[in-house]
Amino acid sequence: MTERILDHSVLGKLDTSPKVSFLFNGKEYEGIENEPIAAALLANGVRTLRRHEESGSPRGIYCNIGHCFECRVTVDGVQGMRACLTPVKDGMVVTGGGQLDAPVRDWRKNNG
Amino acid sequence: MADLIIIGSGPAGLSAGITAAECGLSVLILDEYLKPGGRLLGQLYEEPGGKWWNGIEETRKLEKRAAALDLDIRLGTAVSNIEKEDGLWHVYTDRETFTAPSLLLATGAAESPVAIPGWTLPGVMSVGAAQVMTNVHRVKPGSRGVIIGVSVLSSAIAMELNIAGIDVAAIALPKMNEVNKDGANPAGVMDSLLHVSHMAPSKFVQFGSKLMQNDFMKKLGITFYPKGGVKMWGIPVMLRKAVIEICGTEQVEGVILATVTTNGQVVPGSEQRIDADFVCIAGGLYPLAELIGLTGCPFHHIDELGGYVPLHNEQMETPVDGLYVAGNITGIEGAKVAMSQGVAAALSIARNFGRQGLDDILREAVEYVGETRRKAHIQFHPEVAEGRRKMQQYWEEYEAAQERIAPEEPVVEKEVLQGV
Incomplete structure (x- = not known):
């Protein structure tokens, strides 16, 4: 489980307002406005942001600062957005990509 | 059009922007992240004497100075390409294209991954x-x-x-x-x-x-x-x-x-x-140099600095006209060194822009970079000073080679012009 760090001995108290609600893969979640989508999802215990296009294996954040593109999701219809860099807004619709067809690979498996 | 575009709003980029604006230049800072501060934001440690170094507080101080100078900082703006045409830099982003005669790359560092079975699992x-x-x-x-x-x-x-x-x-x-x-x-x-x-x-x-x-x-x-x-x-x-x-x-x-x-x-x-x-x-960290790779600036691999580093001198100039560097793109060090490099870079840029009377303060700024390095609480590589010495040597070799190649007068060009 993950949770928010509401009170920090050096950094002080966390301001959790204003709250927003957004959809991820069809389910509603609550976040703090303008925090990255990845942080809002992690605070809700969601680690898997997408499935690898070829293998279907689960993927989440890796670098958390925009370099690795592991956290790419579709935001309000725009593909390839980095969940670690994109501020969450009220009513946002976020979807994680899934496994794609790989007809050439599959053909080879059966005919190669 | 701004006088200077800075890519990266971390400790180096923000410090450079502030100093350049104080010298009277118009500055545009671009960063793909949603907050300014870069790697400085996450830093939190107790210094000798019991005082805490709080990256969020330090960023806030820089932001305040930037706001007082009316600095134009565009966040959430990812740079995808850089081109130079007729002495002007064109910086392409996912929003619009920006143009300026001077460009400072303060893109910071990235982390090297370590391959271990299971490392793609969420978590x-x-x-x-x-x-x-x-x-x-x-x-x-x-x-x-x-x-x-x-x-x-x-x-x-x-x-x-x-x-x-x-x-x-x-x-x-x-x-x-x-x-x-x-x-x-x-x-x-x-x-x-x-x-x-x-x-x-x-x-x-x-x-x-x-x-x-x-x-x-x-x-x-x-x-x-x-x-x-x-x-x-x-x-x-x-x-x-x-x-x-x-x-x-x-x-x-x-x-x-x-x-x-x-x-x-x-x-x-x-x-x-x-x-x-x-x-x-x-x-470990390595200098994030993809963008500067687009400019034709030469690189050297220096272990002590964390990897491939663009050629530059102590005034943070590169061999490419109008192109400067500061912060971890020049080698992996702490935020305080990055800030001091940002100041030095901005003073170089202002001087090359024709601002008068900056020579002494630029010299002091360069000395201050060295002093900050010597006093650093955390040194990412124990031999970082040796790495800096190597870079300085590469710079001197490059300058000497340029002098050997380039004649006093551009003879060929002149003949061509006369022919026309």
């Missing part, structure tokens, strides 16, 4: 990712973690996780393979840690470092290094254990630790599983 992240999640976004990366990679950076972040109430079960080495060599060698890692033993919180390590002044003693030290690790802030630092696998099906469930020999070989039969719901990989 595995770079150690910097855990730092940003914890200190900046205030979300726990998990409840119990294992850090792979023993270094100054990973130890500092382990302590930050600890302060935030997150349990770190162990800091251990990565399994040795074709890719992970240096970071998986207990003797080598011990050696690099001894250079920073003055900041070790453990009496054992402080005492140990005095004993280990020669190679023989170092070898002895790593041979007798406790298998259960030495505790630091209550976290076992295991120099004789390596993570050989990260376990889990849908997300991290644990890791398999094994005892390793003094040169990093796994001892068969020593494997044990420990539970964890997140894993941090600490493979």
